Amino acid sequence: MSAPVDTPPPSKTHLLSTLLSTIEERIIPLTQQGVSSGSKLFGAAILSRTTLHPYTTATNNERISPLLHGEINCIQQFFTADFPDPTTRPDPARDCIFLATHEPCSLCLSGIAWSGFSEVYFLFSYEESRDLFAIPHDIEILREVFTVRSGLGEGQGGRAPLYNRRNKFFHARSLDDVAGAMEEGDDDERRKWVVEIDRVKGLYGALSDVYQQGKMAGAESSSIWK
Numbered sequence: 001m002s003a004p005v006d007t008p009p010p011s012k013t014h015l016l017s018t019l020l021s022t023i024e025e026r027i028i029p030l031t032q033q034g035v036s037s038g039s040k041l042f043g044a045a046i047l048s049r050t051t052l053h054p055y056t057t058a059t060n061n062e063r064i065s066p067l068l069h070g071e072i073n074c075i076q077q078f079f080t081a082d083f084p085d086p087t088t089r090p091d092p093a094r095d096c097i098f099l100a101t102h103e104p105c106s107l108c109l110s111g112i113a114w115s116g117f118s119e120v121y122f123l124f125s126y127e128e129s130r131d132l133f134a135i136p137h138d139i140e141i142l143r144e145v146f147t148v149r150s151g152l153g154e155g156q157g158g159r160a161p162l163y164n165r166r167n168k169f170f171h172a173r174s175l176d177d178v179a180g181a182m183e184e185g186d187d188d189e190r191r192k193w194v195v196e197i198d199r200v201k202g203l204y205g206a207l208s209d210v211y212q213q214g215k216m217a218g219a220e221s222s223s224i225w226k
């Protein structure tokens with residue numbers, strides 16, 4: 001019997017548990033430092049598609065520049081600091097998974113497309129960024145700059161989305177969608193993951209409070225859109 005050409009993808013439960021622990025154990029500690037100095041609470045990681053080992057983890061650094069969103073920071077760090085040699089760099093499309101704590105904005109969606117990452121996951125949706133974190137800019141930029149009129153920005157529940165989550169460049173999925181897509185008859189497993197996703201989402205409440213308090217107190221940030 002010949003060996004398989006490609007290593008099989010990780011199971012949904014292995015994927016969910018690793019993405020959630022990457023957020024909790026690696027991204028959130030970095031985010032705690034960022035929000036206390038005036039940066040937003042968005043973070044990202046790039047992981048091995050086969051082992052799910054995180055190659056790069058980063059958070060927003062708007063204190064330095066309004067373009068240093070968590071995802072952009074992560075991509076920059078992956079290409080320049082962690083894998084400067086293109087001959088040893090994991091291939092973004094073939095070897096990597098991209099994780100964002102919040103559904104990537106239009107800048108970051110383009111950054112992900114331009115750098116070739118094809119498999120994207122996120123924890124919070126645009127609507128949650130707006131409603132839970134008082135950060136409505138993702139939705140507003142898509143509507144105001146790109147004249148996206150078909151989408152109401154209210155999720156995928158029967159209404160047109162603000163961008164194509166599955167497109168030529170990448171396929172973006174929320175962790176809620178991954179849990180929801182577990183096999184029929186796996187209700188207990190699905191419920192368990194919904195609870196676990198909510199628990200990790202809950203960890204962001206305290207981070208958001210620190211960011212919002214800093215915003216009110218005029219914390220230093222180079223970003224106009226807070």
Ligand SMILES: [Zn+2]
Binds near residue numbers: 069105106108
């Ligand atoms: Zn962004």
